[in-house]
Every structure is written in C-alpha cells, then in structure tokens.
Amino acid sequence: MNANALISVRDVKKYYNGGKVRALDGVSTDIQKGEVVVIIGPSGGGKSTLLRTLNLLEEPTEGRVIFDGVDITDPKTDIDLHRQKMGMVFQHFNLFPHMTILRNMTLAPMRVLKKSREEAEAKAMQLLERVGLADKAANYPKQLSGGQQQRVAIVRALAMDPEVMLFDEPTSALDPEMVGEVLEVMKQLAAEGMTMVVVTHEMGFAREVGSRVLFLAGGKLVEEGTPEKIFSSPESPRLQDFLSKVL
Amino acid sequence: MENYILWKEMLQERVDIGFWKEQYVYFYQAFIENDRWLQYLQGVGTTLLTTAFALILGVALGIIVASIRTAHDQQRPGHRNIFLGILNAVCKIYVTVIRGTPMMVQMLIMCYVIFSSSRSFTMIGALTLGINSGAYVAEIIRGGLMNLDAGQSEAGRSLGLGYVDTMAYIVIPQAFKAILPALGNEFIILLKDTSLIAMIGGKELLHAAQNIYGRTYEFMYPLIGIACMYLVMVMIFSWLQGKLERRLRQSER
Numbered sequence: 001m002n003a004n005a006l007i008s009v010r011d012v013k014k015y016y017n018g019g020k021v022r023a024l025d026g027v028s029t030d031i032q033k034g035e036v037v038v039i040i041g042p043s044g045g046g047k048s049t050l051l052r053t054l055n056l057l058e059e060p061t062e063g064r065v066i067f068d069g070v071d072i073t074d075p076k077t078d079i080d081l082h083r084q085k086m087g088m089v090f091q092h093f094n095l096f097p098h099m100t101i102l103r104n105m106t107l108a109p110m111r112v113l114k115k116s117r118e119e120a121e122a123k124a125m126q127l128l129e130r131v132g133l134a135d136k137a138a139n140y141p142k143q144l145s146g147g148q149q150q151r152v153a154i155v156r157a158l159a160m161d162p163e164v165m166l167f168d169e170p171t172s173a174l175d176p177e178m179v180g181e182v183l184e185v186m187k188q189l190a191a192e193g194m195t196m197v198v199v200t201h202e203m204g205f206a207r208e209v210g211s212r213v214l215f216l217a218g219g220k221l222v223e224e225g226t227p228e229k230i231f232s233s234p235e236s237p238r239l240q241d242f243l244s245k246v247l
Numbered sequence: 248m249e250n251y252i253l254w255k256e257m258l259q260e261r262v263d264i265g266f267w268k269e270q271y272v273y274f275y276q277a278f279i280e281n282d283r284w285l286q287y288l289q290g291v292g293t294t295l296l297t298t299a300f301a302l303i304l305g306v307a308l309g310i311i312v313a314s315i316r317t318a319h320d321q322q323r324p325g326h327r328n329i330f331l332g333i334l335n336a337v338c339k340i341y342v343t344v345i346r347g348t349p350m351m352v353q354m355l356i357m358c359y360v361i362f363s364s365s366r367s368f369t370m371i372g373a374l375t376l377g378i379n380s381g382a383y384v385a386e387i388i389r390g391g392l393m394n395l396d397a398g399q400s401e402a403g404r405s406l407g408l409g410y411v412d413t414m415a416y417i418v419i420p421q422a423f424k425a426i427l428p429a430l431g432n433e434f435i436i437l438l439k440d441t442s443l444i445a446m447i448g449g450k451e452l453l454h455a456a457q458n459i460y461g462r463t464y465e466f467m468y469p470l471i472g473i474a475c476m477y478l479v480m481v482m483i484f485s486w487l488q489g490k491l492e493r494r495l496r497q498s499e500r
Binding site: 055075081084086087092095098153156160 | 399401406407416417
C-alpha cells in the first residue's frame with residue numbers, strides 16, 4: 001500500500017443475495033494523483049461496481065476504500081463531504097431534466113460549496129465555453145444531443161473542482177458519431193493532469209490516454225499494467241481471450 | 248307560480264295534466280319551492296369545504312407517511328435507525344388497515360365508536376375522508392419517489408448534495424410532475440366520496456337531496472340534479488388539473 005495514494009482500495013468485496021452473487025471478490029489497488037486508470041473487462045465482471053464503490057454509490061460488503069487518507073467506508077465518515085471531491089460521469093448522463101443546463105451546473109456549487117449565484121454562473125459559463133456549449137446554457141437537457149449532454153455532465157462534475165473524476169462507461173449510450181467529441185473532452189482533461197478512473201469499452205482510449213489499465217473479470221482484478229503491457233503482451237488466458245474478442 | 252300551485256293540486260287529485268306540465272311541477276318542487284335551491288347551494292359549499300379539509304389532511308398525512316417510508320427504505324445498509332424503523336412500522340399498519348377496510352365501515356366506526364359522543368357529523372366525515380385519503384396519497388407519492396430513475400438521485404449525491412437537498416431539488420420536483428395525474432384522480436374520488444358523509448348525517452350535497460325527496464317523494468329531479476352538480480365540480484377540477492400539468496410540462500421542451 002502506497003501512503004501517497006489518492007484512492008486506496010483495500011480488499012473490497014461486494015456480495016449480493018447473501019454471497020450468492022459476487023460482483024467484487026477482493027479487489028485491491030492504489031490510484032495515484034494524476035493517474036488515468038482505465039478499467040476494462042467483460043460485462044458483469046465488476047467494472048462498474050468497483051468504480052461505484054470508489055464514491056460509495058455502492059457500499060462494499062467488506063473491505064475499505066481510503067480517499068485522501070480518510071476511510072470513507074467507515075460509517076462515521078461524512079460521505080457527502082468526500083463525494084464533492086469526486087466527480088462522477090454516468091453512462092446515461094443523468095442530467096436533471098427539469099433544470100436548464102446552467103442550473104444543472106450551478107445547483108451543487110451553490111448548495112454544497114455555498115458559492116454565490118454570480119460566482120457559480122461565471123464558473124459554469126467558463127466551463128461550458130471550454131466544451132463549446134456556452135450557447136446552450138438556457139436550454140433544457142432534452143434539447144441537446146447525447147454527446148452534448150455528456151459533455152455537460154462532465155463539466156457539471158468539474159464545476160465542483162473535484163480531485164478525481166470517475167467515468168462509468170461515458171460513451172456506451174452514445175450514437176457512434178458522438179463518441180469522439182466526448183472522448184476529446186476526456187483526453188483534454190487527462191492532458192491537464194486530472195486524476196481519472198474510467199470504465200470503458202473504448203480500447204483506443206485506454207491505449208492512448210491510460211497510464212494504467214486494470215482488467216477485471218469475475219469480480220477479481222485479473223491483470224493490471226501499462227497499456228502497452230496489457231494490450232501487447234497480456235499474460236493471463238482470460239485477458240488474452242477477452243482481447244481477442246474486442247480488438 | 249300560480250300555474251304551479253294549480254297544476255300541483257291537479258296532480259295530487261290524479262288529474263292528467265300532460266307530460267310537460269307534470270315535469271314542470273316536479274322540477275319546481277325540487278329546486279324552487281321554499282327556496283330549496285338554497286339547500287343545494289349550501290350542500291355544494293359543504294361538499295367543497297369538506298373536500299378541501301380532507302384534501303389538506305390527506306396530502307399532509309400522505310407526505311409524512313411517504314417520507315418516512317421512503318427514508319426508511321433508502322437507508323444505507325448498516326446505518327439502520329431504530330426510531331425510523333418504528334415509525335415505518337406504524338405507517339405500514341396505517342396504510343394496510345385503511346386500504347384493507349371499506350370506507351363506509353371506517354366512517355361508521357369513526358361516527359358511532361370513536362366519536363360516539365360527538366354530534367358534528369360533517370367534521371367526523373371530513374376527518375375520516377382525510378385519514379382515508381392519506382393512505383392512498385402516501386402510496387401514490389411513494390410510488391412516484393421510488394419510480395424515478397435511480398440515476399437522478401445518484402447524480403445528485405455524487406455531486407456532494409445531501410439526502411435532503413437531493414430530495415428537495417432533484418427527486419421531489421420530478422416525482423411531483425409524474426404523480427400529478429394519479430393525485431388528480433385521487434382528489435376526484437375524494438370529492439365524490441364526500442357523499443358518503445350523508446350516511447352518518449353530515450349536511451353535504453347528497454344530504455340536501457335526501458332532505459328534499461324525503462318531503463316531496465319525487466326522486467328523479469333532486470338526484471339527477473346533484474349528479475349534475477358533482478359532475479360540474481369534477482369537470483372544473485379536471486380542467487384545472489390539466490392546466491397545471493401543461494404548465495409543468497412547458498419547462499421540458
């Protein structure tokens with residue numbers, strides 16, 4: 001265990017139905033500041049579950065998650081305090097449909113960080129500018145395309161100035177021609193040094209942007225390493241089999 | 248007026264005065280003689296007041312029960328609150344008992360068992376309706392809260408918003424929009440069920456009709472009359488509800 005790790009995952013297990021279904025079966029890993037960790041693996045292998053335990057949307061049955069030196073799995077920890085520092089982007093965007101784009105982005109900064117409306121809106125506009133969506137500020141989510149919605153979801157999370165960004169299959173629900181624009185924003189973010197944990201099926205992204213790749217199957221961390229190692233010389237037969245199907 | 252008295256007497260002596268004159272007598276008798284329309288008007292007033300009272304009580308009870316039950320069901324495992332557990336059990340019993348017994352029986356129990364010494368029947372009736380409605384409203388609200396895509400509250404929580412903020416800003420506004428048709432339906436049922444209060448002697452609209460046909464022994468005009476009045480009230484209500492729904496939907500296009 002590395003003492004400097006931003007997030008330290010210690011032997012995390014997640015069981016359903018009293019242990020009959022083992023979504024995570026003892027996973028440990030450390031995520032350093034500035035790393036882009038890409039989680040790949042077959043569906044049902046525990047990728048999303050692992051990501052969701054990082055901000056405790058999924059409570060581990062056993063094991064600990066330590067973020068910024070604090071054990072967030074401890075029931076006494078105020079989880080809301082730590083979630084503000086972990087931005088999350090979902091497969092289905094999960095924008096708030098009853099609020100304008102601008103309101104989507106200012107709600108949490110105003111309610112949680114107690115920013116003034118002017119301050120929150122200025123920051124939101126600046127972020128929207130960055131992803132080329134400033135002209136959509138007054139629109140409602142349904143008026144935007146999937147790719148645009150996902151870009152908003154990314155900057156909505158960034159508006160909280162998080163220390164780490166979690167991506168749960170951010171391009172899986174998108175039409176193919178919109179995948180690129182979302183990956184572009186994520187690449188930019190990685191280039192700026194944001195710590196990122198990304199669950200994805202985009203092997204190109206994993207290879208190009210990832211600093212480390214985790215291969216999860218059957219709830220276990222089967223293999224991990226640099227993208228070159230994982231994609232060029234996979235060791236375990238499980239990973240070789242997986243890669244032969246997706247590449 | 249003179250016609251009416253003349254024709255009425257002829258009718259009483261079983262003289263054939265023709266269909267239309269006969270109808271005129273019955274109509275006059277049901278609505279105009281002795282200013283009876285005033286009784287209907289008072290009945291409408293009482294019905295609306297009773298509905299409003301029962302509505303407020305029902306919605307208040309519904310919100311409280313739904314909040315307790317939802318909060319209980321959404322606790323993090325390992326964070327179970329015993330106090331909340333007891334409240335939840337009470338709420339479950341309330342909903343089960345109210346939904347499992349006929350409204351009429353509840354009304355009679357309230358009137359002759361629980362408040363047997365009270366004579367304010369309209370009030371007892373309104374109270375019963377409110378308590379009854381609360382159980383249904385609670386389930387409607389709970390359904391709305393539970394049915395909202397879990398991703399919405401996850402998105403809120405992942406931004407660092409607390410449970411209460413997430414409910415207040417994200418879940419409840421969307422759930423409200425979703426349950427509005429079901430709530431409207433419940434309110435219409437409530438409005439019509441106020442007629443049950445007549446059975447324990449409450450002075451609402453049906454009671455006015457009963458009073459009148461009890462004197463005239465002519466049933467059609469008072470009963471069809473109040474049926475039309477209920478219908479008009481419900482139609483006005485539905486129209487208002489539709490207006491509200493359209494307004495709420497406007498924000499999403």
